[in-house]
Amino acid sequence: MNDASMDAPPATRNANPYLALGVRPFINCASVRTAHSGSLMLPEVRAAVAQASRQFVGLDELMEGASRRIAELTGAPWGIVTCGSAAALTLATAACVAGNDPVKMLRLPFTEGWTNRVIMPSNHRFAYDQAIRMVGTHIIEIDTIADLDAALTEPVAMIAILGTHEAASAVRLEDIVPRARQHGIPILVDAASEHIERPDPYLSRGADMVIYSGGKFLRGPQTSGLLLGRKDLIQAAWRNASPHQAFARGMKVSKEDVIGVLAALEVWFEQRDPAAELRSWNNDLAVIAARLDRPGVRAEVIAPHGVVRVPRLRVVWDVAKVGLSGETLRLRLLDGEPRIMLDDMATTENSVSIDPFGLQPGEADQVGKALAAALAAPAAAMTSPPSVIDLDVSGIWDVDVSFLLGKRRHRIRLRQQDGVVTGSQSSHQFEGPVTGSIDANGIRLVFSMWHEGTMIAYHLDGCVADGRMQGSVTFGSMTHHHQGPINLAQFGPGEFQATRTGDA
Incomplete structure (x- = not known):
């Protein structure tokens, strides 16, 4: 953006605020991913948000009134608006772990000695279960009903389900609900990427809480979510949220978001075709x-x-x-x-x-x-694959990876056969396989390791000469459910330098 555009009157500068910042908008054919800014707010939502921005209210009073209206619209016992569905995961977990007991609330996420285990089917693990773990919980994976029964022999704070994977799971809600009821354990379903329904299909089958995004299919404010379910749990979740000075104080939901979500719900249930x-x-x-x-x-x-x-x-x-x-x-x-x-x-x-x-x-x-x-369009002329260079990188290397802040040293052991490179790497809290290739254009290596429900990945791209390597690194992660180049580059770039320190 040039100086002249910044000197323009605000009305002119904001005619397209994205172009004014040098950001080109796009036509969205990729659904409602947060990385692509979710969905577009409904006209009714935009009008409601604008109206809500003109007055002051007490947020506790607002949420109390909004909760009653959410219950009317959705048929759920109670509901609150959150600052996104990931925040709803955190708040629901905090409700199950600490309730509204200030002695516990103000100690989160330090939960040693408490009931802090959360059960999840292993194929339901995904990137956003970090929002559950950040409360200080430990996720216990299950694959079978026998696993579930074994996990329930020790205290459990919550059982978490990923809605999109529940129907294909070996352990269904009907298996979980009676066992959870016997132990008094709440069940949370993450249905953030689903269409909300009345009656809710998860609550009606026995779940205690369910989460929906407010900024995806509902077309409310992008930074909004809904937590619906059992009134005492939902009220406890709200007490852990901003404006209250508890663990989730940073997860602030605005008065405009609350009113915007209500407007979206009214359109969804009362006007949508x-x-x-x-x-x-x-x-x-x-x-x-x-x-x-x-x-x-x-x-x-x-x-x-x-x-x-x-x-x-x-x-x-x-x-x-x-x-x-x-x-x-x-x-x-x-x-x-x-x-x-x-x-x-x-x-x-x-x-x-x-x-x-x-x-x-x-x-x-x-x-x-x-x-x-x-x-x-005419395809680019097909070129022959780059020839394999007369160089063998087999051996032991010390690799220094530089982040925006700080560095990490990896010890890697490589084996090369023609242009294919394999091996292993290790560093503090990160070790796993190395895969890659080498040719006349350079060397490409991938470091990866599964941690909880997510694969951590580095992609290294550089050159090799005289027993040294150097180049760029791209940092990212992915889950079984979210694989693609955008996620694998989501944590930004870095650099690497490596020195051969020994033979294979």
Whole structure:
């Protein structure tokens, strides 16, 4: 942004506040991911937020009144608005561990000697269960009903379920509920990425609490969430939240967010037409598909199924004819005009996926045209793979990785066969396999390790000469449910230098 734009009057400067900052907005074909700014607030929500911003209220009084209205709209016994669904995970856990006992609340997350175990099915683990662990809990994984029974022989604070994976789990809610009731253990379901329903399918099957995002399909404020369920637990969760001076004081929900979520709920339950929404989404996908009628390319609609309520268009092509990988196409559209965001996690070597939920009027045709142009563009001349250099990196190396702040030393042991590199690495609290390749363009290595429900990953890209390596590093993580290049680069860049210290 230049000085002249900053000198412009605020009304002019904010005509498009993103462009004023040098940030290009995009057409969203990647659903409602937080990294892509969720969804767009409904007009009714924007109006309610603007109105709420004009007066002062006491937040406890506001939440009490909002909780009654949330209960009326959702059919849940009680509900609160949180600053996102991850915050709802933390608040629900704090309610189960500390209640509204200030002696415990003000000691969080130091829970030694308390009941602080949380049971989760192992295939329900995901990145956001850190919001549960940050309260000072320890997650106990189960895979079978026998595992559940064994875990319940010791005190348990809470049982946590990932809603999108419950139906396919070997341990269903119907297995968990009677056992939890026998021990007085609350059950929490994370349904943040699902469509909210009345009556709630999880509460009606015996769960005590359930979480939904306010800024995804509900189209409320992006930084909002909903925690619904048993009144005493939900009220205890609120007492652990801002404005109260407890563990979650930093998880502040504004008066505008509270009113915005209520407006979104009212539209959802009182005005929304799901059949009309589905017709609109299918129409948009048909517009896009009509632009892709060319040899070597096909488009197929993936109908909604299970908890997924939005259809998708899967675009598949013959790589030999088109000459593009899915990731290359995705990045090409992101760099284009208009800028288009596709879901990296659904991208394969020869396909991309289009989610129509975020499309605005007229955008489907723009997406279809951009896709057709990218797929029809002459492919870059195929080049021969880089030749393997006459260099063997097998051996022991000390690698210094530099972060924005601080460094970490890794000891790596590499084995090379032709251009394939394998081995292992170790450092303080991080050790695991090394995979990679080497050719005339340089060396690429991946360090990875699973920690709790998440895989930590470094991607190293550099050069080798005279017993030394150096280059750049990309830091990220992913779970079994969230795999893709965006997550694997989410923690930013760094640098590395390495020295060979011994033979293999």
